[in-house]
Amino acid sequence: MKVIVTVLPKTTVLDPQGAATAEAMKHLGLESVRGVRVGKSIQFEAQGADEAKLHEIARDLLSNPVMEDYKLEILP
């Protein structure tokens, strides 16, 4: 199965990279842009993996729970 883990800064945490990206988008003509968050996407195959183990890895290895939230998607 394919696993996609998306890690984004928590909405309560300042995201300077997102703010800089928003400015650059406006300069390129996308005036309506709001709320840009820049995070990570980690994608992999893991045949027969246990969902609890995947959550453990997403929480402990792939994200920093103090600053970031993760979303785990498991595709067949």
Next chain:
Amino acid sequence: MKVIVTVLPKTTVLDPQGAATAEAMKHLGLESVRGVRVGKSIQFEAQGADEAKLHEIARDLLSNPVMEDYKLEILP
């Protein structure tokens, strides 16, 4: 509308960060992990934005087309 741009290294390009992440996952007990790719996820709101403009921004600003592929998702 909400826009999600996912930027990943091309499959033909070496991904050392992905290789290191795969090793760490195996050490944490996920033996079956394969093909780890580490990229970026950029998420934002852009009311009434033109899809061609969003593709332009994803290609020219958010990704490096020499090394990376992007996927653009537009949610209502």
